[in-house]
Amino acid sequence: MAKKKRGLKEEYNLLTRDLDWDPTFVTREEMYPYTDFEGIKIHNWNNLEDPFRVTVESYVRIQGEKERKFHAIRENIDLLQGQLDMTDARWLEAMKIFSSVALNGEYNAHRLFQFIARHVPSPAIRFAAITQSVDELRHVQNEVLLFNNYNKYYQGFHDWKNYAHRHWLTSVVKSFFEDAQSAGPFEALVAIAFGFEVAFTNLLFVTMGATAVANRDQSYGAVSFTTQSDESRHMTLGMMALRAMIEEDPDNIPIVQKFLDKWFWKAYRAFTVVGYILDYIAPKKVMSWKEAYEMYIEDQVLNGLFKDLEVYGIRKPKYWEQTVQEKEHNSHIAALVLYRLPHVLYFHPFAPTEEDKKWLAEKYPESWENIWSKKWEAFEDPNFDRLYPGLPMVCQTCQYPMFFDEPGQPGFNTAFRTSEHEGEVYHFCSDGCKDIFDDEPDKIKQAWLPPHEIFKGTCGPAEDLANYWGMEPEDGGDYYESVDHQNFEKWKKVRA
Amino acid sequence: MIFLYVYVHGNPPPLCLPANPGDKWADFKEVIRNMYKVNPDQVEMTHFDEPFQPQDDKTLAELGIRQKSLLKIKA
Numbered sequence: 302m303a304k305k306k307r308g309l310k311e312e313y314n315l316l317t318r319d320l321d322w323d324p325t326f327v328t329r330e331e332m333y334p335y336t337d338f339e340g341i342k343i344h345n346w347n348n349l350e351d352p353f354r355v356t357v358e359s360y361v362r363i364q365g366e367k368e369r370k371f372h373a374i375r376e377n378i379d380l381l382q383g384q385l386d387m388t389d390a391r392w393l394e395a396m397k398i399f400s401s402v403a404l405n406g407e408y409n410a411h412r413l414f415q416f417i418a419r420h421v422p423s424p425a426i427r428f429a430a431i432t433q434s435v436d437e438l439r440h441v442q443n444e445v446l447l448f449n450n451y452n453k454y455y456q457g458f459h460d461w462k463n464y465a466h467r468h469w470l471t472s473v474v475k476s477f478f479e480d481a482q483s484a485g486p487f488e489a490l491v492a493i494a495f496g497f498e499v500a501f502t503n504l505l506f507v508t509m510g511a512t513a514v515a516n517r518d519q520s521y522g523a524v525s526f527t528t529q530s531d532e533s534r535h536m537t538l539g540m541m542a543l544r545a546m547i548e549e550d551p552d553n554i555p556i557v558q559k560f561l562d563k564w565f566w567k568a569y570r571a572f573t574v575v576g577y578i579l580d581y582i583a584p585k586k587v588m589s590w591k592e593a594y595e596m597y598i599e600d601q602v603l604n605g606l607f608k609d610l611e612v613y614g615i616r617k618p619k620y621w622e623q624t625v626q627e628k629e630h631n632s633h634i635a636a637l638v639l640y641r642l643p644h645v646l647y648f649h650p651f652a653p654t655e656e657d658k659k660w661l662a663e664k665y666p667e668s669w670e671n672i673w674s675k676k677w678e679a680f681e682d683p684n685f686d687r688l689y690p691g692l693p694m695v696c697q698t699c700q701y702p703m704f705f706d707e708p709g710q711p712g713f714n715t716a717f718r719t720s721e722h723e724g725e726v727y728h729f730c731s732d733g734c735k736d737i738f739d740d741e742p743d744k745i746k747q748a749w750l751p752p753h754e755i756f757k758g759t760c761g762p763a764e765d766l767a768n769y770w771g772m773e774p775e776d777g778g779d780y781y782e783s784v785d786h787q788n789f790e791k792w793k794k795v796r797a
Numbered sequence: 798m799i800f801l802y803v804y805v806h807g808n809p810p811p812l813c814l815p816a817n818p819g820d821k822w823a824d825f826k827e828v829i830r831n832m833y834k835v836n837p838d839q840v841e842m843t844h845f846d847e848p849f850q851p852q853d854d855k856t857l858a859e860l861g862i863r864q865k866s867l868l869k870i871k872a
Contacts, residue, residue, distance in 0.1 A: 638809060690832045693810035694802040694867075702810035703802075715809045717867065719845070726865050728802070752813040753800060 313354040318347070321424035333422040339485040341557075342550040349423040349545045352537050360432050364439065371527045375446060378519045383454035383789075385796055389584040390455065390789035391780055392516040395509070397457045397648035398574060398582075399521070400448050401464035401471045403505070404441055406497075408465075409478030411437035413493050420486040429538050436531040443527065447520050455785050456775045457647050463771025464647050467760070469692075469751035470574075473700045476748060477571050481564075483744070487546060488560050494539025496564030499606065501572050502532050503597045512579060512587045540606075547613045554614050559740070565618035566733035569598075570699040576632030577639065580661065581653060589664040594628040620733045623708045629665060630711045633673040638704045640680060641689040647772050649780035652681050672712045692752040697727045698734035698745055705730045722746060799864045801857075805833050806871050816857055823853035829870070841871040 307315070324332045336343075343349070378384070387393075414434035418427045445461070452458035465471050481492035510525030546553050576590030588596075603625075607617045639650045653661060658677070662669045679685060693702035707716040708731075718729040722742040729735040738745045754760055761769045767777075775784045799818055804811035812832055816825060826837035842849040844860075845867050851860050862868075 634809070686834070691812045691814065694804075694813045695810075703804075704809035713807045713809055715804060715811070717804075719867075726863075728865065728867065756798070756800065756813070756815045 309354060312358075313351075313356055316356040316358070317351070317428040318424035321427075329422070333420060335420045335485050336422055339487050339556060341485075341487045341546055341553050343423070343545070344549055346423040347425075348549065349421075349426050350541060351425040351429040352541050353429075353534055355429060355432050355534075360435075364436075367527050367530060368439070371443060371523055374523045375443075375450070375520070378523070379450055381519070383792060384518060384520070385789070385793050386517045387789075388516045390785045391582065391584050391651070392513070392518055393451060393455050393457075393785065394648045394650075394780060395512075395578040395582040396448075396451060396518070396521060398578065399509075400444070400458060400461045401468060401647070402474045402574065404444050404461055405465035405471055406474050406478060407437045407440040407444065409475070409482065410493055410497070411435075411441065413478065413482050413489055416482060417486055417490050421490065426490075426538075426542060433531075433535055433538070436535070440524075440528050440531070443524050447524050450520055454788070456773070456783065457649075457785075459773065460647075460771030463769075468647065468770045469755075470646065472695075472749070472751050473574075474571055476700045477567055480567070480744075487556075488564075490539070490542050491557070491560040492564045492567070494535060495543055495561065496568040498532055498535045499539045499543075500565060500598065500602050501568045502529075502536070503601075504572060504575050504593055506532060508579060508588055508593045508597070509575065512583045512585075515585045515587045516583060547610070547615065551614075558615055561615065562619040563737050563740070566620060566731075566737070567699065569624050570701065570731075570734070573631050573635050573701065577635040580632040580664070581636045581657065586660055590632045591628045591664060594624075599625060619736070620731070623731070623733070626708060627705075629668040630672070630706060633661075633665075633668070633676070634704050634706065634713075637673075637676055637680060638689075638702060641687055643778050644688055645766075645777065647770065647776045649778055649783045649785065651780040652677060668711060676713065692755060694728065695750055695752060696730035696734050697748055697750070698729055698737045699731075700748065700750065701730060703728065703730050799857075799862075799866075801862065802865065802867045803829055803832070804867065804869045805835060806869065808833070811867070816862075818858035818862070819856050821853065822851040822855055822857065822860060825857060826851075826853075829868075833870070833872070835870065835872040837870075843869045845869075 323329070330336070411434045414430045414437060418430035418434060421427060421430070448458045448461050466475070481489050484492065506525040506529035510522055510529065513521035513525065543557070546557050576594075579586065579588060579590050579593060603617055603621055607615065636650075636653075639646065640652060643650050658674065662674065665673070680687070693704075695702050703715060703717070705716055706712065707714045716731060718732060718735040720727050720729070720735055720739055720742070722738075723746075725746070727738055727742075727746065729738060751760075755763070755766065760766060767774070780786055798815050801814045801816045802811045803814060814828060814832075816828075829835065829837045842851075844862065846869075849860075849868065
């Protein structure tokens with residue numbers, strides 16, 4: 302008699318939650334030492350479900366198909382030799398930032414999901430976290446291959462590992478993930494599944510992916526779409542875990558609210574550089590940071606997701622009003638400050654062209670003419686000393702240089718906040734970053750701040766700093782004076 | 798060695814500068830002059846948010862400057 306085929310639910314139970322066991326050599330508390338660390342109360346661990354019911358068999362089959370498709374596209378793109386159909390090689394400045402920032406993030410997300418898989422005592426979450434960890438490694442590998450392709454023709458793609466681990470700018474995203482990795486398992490889950498994936502990841506893989514395609518860069522388009530297909534699974538699990546925590550016990554609500562406040566703010570700050578990419582770097586622009594923020598964060602997260610959570614007593618994350626106000630300004634501040642740092646960046650910053658300025662004026666009617674176009678005018682004056690003269694002061698929490706404005710006072714009116722702890726003063730760019738420190742000063746005081754470490758000599762001799770960061774002399778400097786720009790123009794002419 | 802932060806209004810981000818608490822203000826102000834192209838004798842200054850009127854012959858420590866002090870300058 303033919304064997305009866307098992308149903309999906311039975312298969313899922315057998316291969317995931319039925320593999321769970323009660324320990325006999327050690328106590329359950331010894332096996333899961335961090336379960337009570339954050340005060341989250343879960344009464345029935347089986348209430349935490351993986352909505353996708355992923356099993357090893359289905360996971361391997363689906364991911365295998367995605368990989369085959371992705372690599373077929375990637376190998377074809379390799380044959381395009383430098384992608385001369387791109388609108389301009391300037392687009393690749395975005396990819397250089399992405400190379401260092403996202404790779405760092407994805408690799409650390411893989412470690413973070415391993416931590417969650419080990420320490421959350423729910424078989425469904427543990428299994429889903431293992432598959433998510435493998436997803437993150439897949440993303441890292443695909444992104445390394447992407448840079449391998451660009452690296453054959455363009456500068457600044459040869460040392461993503463050192464940029465990701467050592468460069469002062471990537472310290473922003475490194476500190477984000479290291480904070481999450483060294484939190485308890487529930488906070489770690491909220492940090493990555495909510496802060497990064499539910500709230501902000503659309504901006505990275507949907508908006509930026511669409512922008513890559515509009516600029517005829519097929520490589521990143523392919524990477525972002527295959528990555529985003531995993532992210533949507535992660536988002537669903539993240540939402541399930543969030544709801545389960547909220548529904549399991551009313552005592553969890555203030556704890557979860559604190560996690561949401563912290564990680565919304567941290568992810569928001571970390572994503573500042575995406576605004577710079579959308580508004581400034583992309584030669585052909587699809588959507589401004591302001592428009593993307595309105596669509597993905599205001600409509601979907603603040604007025605969508607948080608509306609649904611209101612019934613549980615969860616409110617919108619602290620300082621959300623400030624984020625909405627800043628959507629007019631922060632991409633301009635970041636672009637202006639980075640413009641002054643071409644000597645210490647592994648990508649090429651530049652001033653917007655006349656065409657870029659026209660677009661910016663149209664997209665930012667309230668702030669461009671009155672504030673930011675005037676700042677660019679001053680910065681482009683031949684008498685202006687473009688190069689920033691030293692190392693910047695950075696925020697203790699988000700680690701961005703201190704360039705964010707006082708709320709409601711845009712136009713280089715830098716905000717300063719301080720806290721005293723054990724007789725030492727700590728500086729912050731905002732109330733959001735200060736609150737995070739004040740809640741856990743003994744943790745955040747340990748932050749590895751690049752300017753301090755450079756002066757202390759941790760990064761080697763000052764004259765050899767570029768080498769420490771993995772930079773070659775051609776990697777920095779203005780885009781319009783770069784080898785990349787010259788080559789792209791030359792190769793296009795040869796091909797024509 | 799201590800770290801000092803110097804912000805000239807309207808010029809973000811502030812600079813992070815290493816300094817010796819025993820350095821005289823007369824020497825340290827030359828660093829500010831070189832970095833920001835401002836005349837440190839003709840500006841309005843605050844140490845954090847307190848008014849700051851340093852004398853050239855005093856050391857940074859004598860002026861109350863400590864680890865991670867923030868000087869704000871209105872040029």
